[in-house]
Amino acid sequence: MIPRVSIFLALALALICPAIVSAQSATQSGGELHFCLHGEPKTFNPLLVEDGQSEIVRYLTGGVLMRLNRQTQALEPALAVSWKISPDARTIKFHLRSGLHFSDGTPFTSEDVAYTVKALMDPQLHSPTGDSFRSGEGQVNIQTPSPDTITVTFPAPVAGLERLFDQVAILSAHSPKKEMAVLGPFYVADYNPGSYVLLRRNANYWKKDREGKSLPYLDSIRLDIQNNHDIEILRFRRGEIHLINAVDADLFDRLQKESPATAHDAGPSLDSEFVWFNQVPHAAFPDYKKVWFRSTEFRKAISLAINRADLSRIVYAGHARPAYGPISPANHFWFNAALPAPNYDSAAALRLLTQAGFRFDGTTLRDSLGNRVEFTVVTSTGNKPREQMVTMIQQDLSQIGIKVNLVTLDFPSLIERITRTFDYEACLLGFVNNDLDPNSQMNVWLSSAENHQWNPKQSKPATTWEAEIDRLMQSQASATTDKKRKADWDRVQQIAFEQQPFIYLINRDAMSAISPAVIGSAPSVLDPHAFWNADVLRLGPDPALGAQK
Amino acid sequence: MSLLQKIAAGILCAIFVAMVFAAFLVPAPYARQFRDIPNAGPSTAHPLGTDALGRDSLSRLLYGTRVSLLLSPAAALLSTLIAALLGSVAGLLGGWFERIILAVTDLSLALPWLFLLLVVRALLPLDVPPLVSVVIAFLMMGLLGWQASVRVIAAAVRGVRDSDFLLLARSSGCKPFRLLLRHVAPNLRPLFYTQFLISIPLFILTEANLSILGLGVMEPMPSWGNLMRGFEDFSLLAANPWRLAPIVLLVVVVMCFQLVLPSQEVTQ
C-alpha cells in the first residue's frame, strides 16, 4: 500500500513540476535589469529630490500626471487623461484616470494629487521641484470637485506650467507606507546603502501595452551603487550590467570599436560645457584684470580663439558639437536657429584685441598698461574631459600670446570660490540640463540671481545688456503664449552670443551603452537617455549574462 | 658592493643623465600638442607615441622623470629631518614623553591626510606658477610622511641614551638641546642617512599614488604618477604596450634604489 502511495505522489509531482517550471519561466520572462547608480540616492521622497541618483529612482518609481516623451519631446497623458490650462496661465485642471491603486493597494484619487501639490508647495519643504512652480507670492488654491478632477490655481502665471508636472511624482495621502507607496512602473523593494537599490515591478501600474498586457515587462531592476566609471564599463563589457546611461567619450569610442551594437550616440544633448570670467567688482585679483574680463571684445576674442572643433574631436572623440549658446540645438523648439555658428579665427581674435587696446608682439599679449595677459582657469578635480579642455585652450590661447594656467579643485572648494569668496579668475564647468523649457535657467540669467555666475546678486544690473536680459526674463516669465516667450528667449540667446558672459564650448552627445540583450530600447537625447522607456524594456537571451549565472 | 648593486647603480646613473639632458634628448616640448595625431603609436618622430592630446610621450616621460627624481629627495629630506627631531626627542627623554610621541605618530597615520592634501591645494592662491605648486605638493608629502622613521630613530636614540659618553656629558651639565645636537646627532648620522635614502623610493611611490588620484602634480606638468592616470583601461594597455613605459621606468628606478641601499635591517 505504502509503495503505491509514493508512486502516486511521484507521478503527481512529475505532472505538477513542469507546470511550476513553466509558471516560473513565465514570470521570469521580464527578468532583472541591472545597471549602476553613480552614488548613494540621498532621498526616496520624490518631492525632495535634488541629486541625479534620487532622480533616477524617482523616474522609475514615481507616477506623474503627465510624462514628457523623451524621444518626441511631447507631453503625454499619464495619471491624468487630459488637462486644460486657463488663458492667464495660472490655473490647470486635470482629469484623472479612475480605478487606479498605489503599489501597496491604496486607491488613487484626486485627494492624493491635492495632498502632493500641497506638500510640494509648502514653503517649509524647500523642494527644488516646488521652487520651480513658485513664480509669485501667495497661496496655491486647490479644488477637488470629484475623485477624478482637480483644479490647481497658482498666485501668478507659471511659465511652462504643464511641463513641470513631469517632475511631480504623486504621493499617497493615506497610505501607511508614505512615500514608498508609488504609482510608477516600479517600487523600491530593498535598499542596501553603499551596495544596491532593488526595484520591483509594480503590479498596480496603470499602463498597458497594445495587446492589453500590463506593463512593465521587467520583473525588477537592480541598481548597483558604483562611483567608479571605469569599473562600471568593465562590468558592462563582462555582461554584468545591461546598460550605462551616460558614457564618457573616450570609453564610448573604445566601446564603439569593440562592439558597435552596444554603443549608442543619440546626438547632441542639452548639456553644455562652458568657461566664464569672473566679473565680480570686489573679486580678489588686480583691477587691471577686471578691466579685461569686463571688456566685451576681450571675451569675444577668447571665444574666437578657442578651437571648438578640436575640443570636440580630441577630448570627446568627435562625440560633441561646438556649442552656440545657452540653449542646445538639440532643444528643437527653443533653440534660436538664426544664431551664427561658432567659428575659430585667431586672426580675428587678435584684431578684436588690438581694437580694445591690447598689443601683441608676436609672442606675448599685453594690455594698454603693459601688463602681460595671463589668467588661471579653475575646474573640478577628477574630471578628465574638463582638464583636457583647459589644456587645449592653453595651447589655443598661447597662439595669441595669452598664458593660461590650470588649477583643479575638489568640488566644495570650487563652489566656495565661485559662490562665496570670488577668488578665481576664470572657471570651466558644465551645466547638466534636463529641462527643455529654458525657464529653468531663470536663476542663471537674472542679474539679481545667485546663479548669475559671472557676477551674481547684483543690486542693479551692472551693464545695459544685463538689464535687457533681466527685462526679457520678466517678460517671458509672465507671457502666456509660448510664441511670445520664444521671441524673448531668441533675443536672450542673441545677447549671450554678442556678449559671451559664458563662453559656451561644446554640447556633449548623449552617449549610452546598452546590451543587445535589452529589447525595446530607444536611446534618446533627453535624460534618462537609455532607460526613459523602462516600462516597455524586456530582456532577451544574452550569452554573456547567462554565463555569469 | 656586489655586481648586482653595481648594475643597479649604473642604471640609476644612466637615468639620471638622461633626465639632466632631457632638454637635448626630447623630440618636442612636453606640452606641445600635435593635434593631428592623438594616441599615435611609436614612430621615428615620436619614439613612444603620443598621448590623448597628441603630446609626445617620450618628452613627457623624461620631464616627468625630472619632476619625480628631483623632488622626491627633497620630500625625503624634509621627512627625515622631522623624524630625526621627533625620534631623538622621544628617545632621549623616554617615559611618558616617548609614549606620547609614538602614540601621536600612530595616530597621525590614521588621520585623513589625503584630505589635508585636498585642503592645502584649495587654500593656496590660484596664480602660483605650476612649478611652485609641484614643489609645494612634494613638500606636503614630506611633511606628512615622517611616521615610519620616527620609531626607528627613537629606538636607536634609546640605545645611545644610557651609553657612557652621554652619561658623562650629562653629568658635566650639558643642556638637553646641546646634548642632542653635539652628542646624539653625530652618532646617529649613518642612521639618518639610511633613513633618508630609504624614504626616497617611498616618496616616488607616494607621488605616483597621489597623482593617480588626481591630488598630485597638476597638468600640463608631467610626472610619473600623472602619466599613469590613463592606466584605468588595461585593455588599451595590452594593445599598446609602449604606454607601460612610465610604470616600467618607475619600477626599475625603485628596485634599483632598493638594491643600492644598504639592506634594510630589521627595524622597530
Add this chain to the structure above:
Amino acid sequence: MSETNKSARLLRLGLRRLLFLVCLALCGALVSATLVRFAPGNGLTERELDPRFRPDSLEALRQQQALHQGLPSYYFHYLSALAHGDLGESESLKRPVLDLLRQRFPVTSNSVIRGLAVAWLAAALLATLGLALRGWFFETSATAFNSLLLSLPSAVVAMLAVHLRTPVFCAIAVAVFPRLYSYIRNLLLRAYDQPHVLAARARGLSTATIFLRHVLPLAAPPLLALLGVSFAISFGAAIPIEALCDSPGLGQLAWQAALSRDLPLIVNVTLIVSLVMLVANSLADFAGRAFATGNSQ
C-alpha cells in the same frame, strides 16, 4: 598569591593603557573635525549651483546646515552625544553614522583579515622555504619578486585588482606581503645564527626539530609584535585601496566623506580607524614585551 597580584596589576595597566588610547583617538577625531571645519568648501554642496532653487529656500537650507558649525559647540555636542552612544547623522548620506559604520566596518575588517592571512601565509612559507633550501637561485628570485611588489604603487595594484576582478583582500595582501617577508626572513636568519642553534645543528638534529625547538621560540616575540603591527599596516593600506577599488568599506566611506565635507561622518571614521590602529600597535607592543619577559623567566 603573587600570581593573582601580578595579573591584577597587568589588568590595571592594560585598562590604563586602553583609556589612554581612547583619549588619544578622541583627540584624533577632534583634530580631524577641526581640519574639516576650516577646510575651504565646508558646508557647501552642489545645491549652491542648482538654478531650480529659489534664494529663500537656499538660505533656509543653509541655516539648517549651519547648526553646530561653531567648533567648540560642535565638540561639546559630539562628545555629549557620544557619551550616550549616539554618533550623529551623516550630512551627505542622510543616515545615522552608527548604521553606516555597522555596515561598512565588517566589509573592511573582513578584507583586512583575509588579506593579512594570505600575506602571512605566503611570507612565512617563502621565508622558511628559503631557509630550508638555502639556494642561491631561490633566494634571489624571492628577493626580486619581493622587491618588484615593493616597487609597485598601491594605486596601480588597486587598479590591477579592479581589472582582474580580484577581491580587495588580494590587493591588501600584495601591499603587506613584501614588508612581512623581508622582516620574517631577517628574523629567522638571525635566529639560525644564534650559537645554541648552531650547536644544535652541529649535533645533527633534524631541520624540523631545530626549527620547532630552537628557532621558533626565539623568533616568536618579535613575530607576535609583527602580527599587531602588520594589522595596523594593512588597515592603513585598506583605506586608499578600498577608495580606489570602490569597495563598500570604511575606505570608500572616508573618501566620500572627505569629498563632501561630511563632518559627522569623517570624525567618526577617523575615531574608528585611529582606535583600531592604536590598539593594534599597542597590543603588538604589549605582546612582544610580555612574551619576552615570560621567556626570560
